[in-house]
Amino acid sequence: MSYRRTTASQRKRLFEVWEESQDVAKACAQAGVSERTFYYWKPRFLAGGYKALEKFADHRPKNPARTKAEVEQQVVQLKQAEPSWGKRRIADELAKKNNWVPVVSPNTVRRILQEAGLWPEPQSTAKKRGLKP
Secondary structure (H helix, E strand, O other), X not given: OOOOOOOHHHHHHHHHHHHHHOOHHHHHHHHOOOHHHHHHHHHHHHHHHHHHHOOOOOOOOOOOOOOOHHHHHHHHXXXXXXXXXXXXXXXXXXXXXXXXXXXXXXXXXXXXXXXXOOOOOOOOOOOOOOOOO
């Protein structure tokens, strides 16, 4: 089950009422949130005040996994040396050099080659009949 997120104004109202009354239940009722929400935001409020209530925590990865530059360079060099090889063959060749331990996935090879401008653009799959008269 998914619940809607609280707004910044709800959170502000929640802690304004709580500071005035020191009554969690009353503050939650007036802000229209659960007590669980109060206790979720309370440490942030105590640490940063009302400014800390404005934004949600960012759940994106802080350091997304990225292929090492050396591996990307090897992929590009293999494609330039063997233009007929596809993404799977290049991934297999890199794994073969690494005692058959995969270094990079075929789809990552495709991404690297697309970024380097070495991957062909997909051809349109639309039917070529056109409109009927």
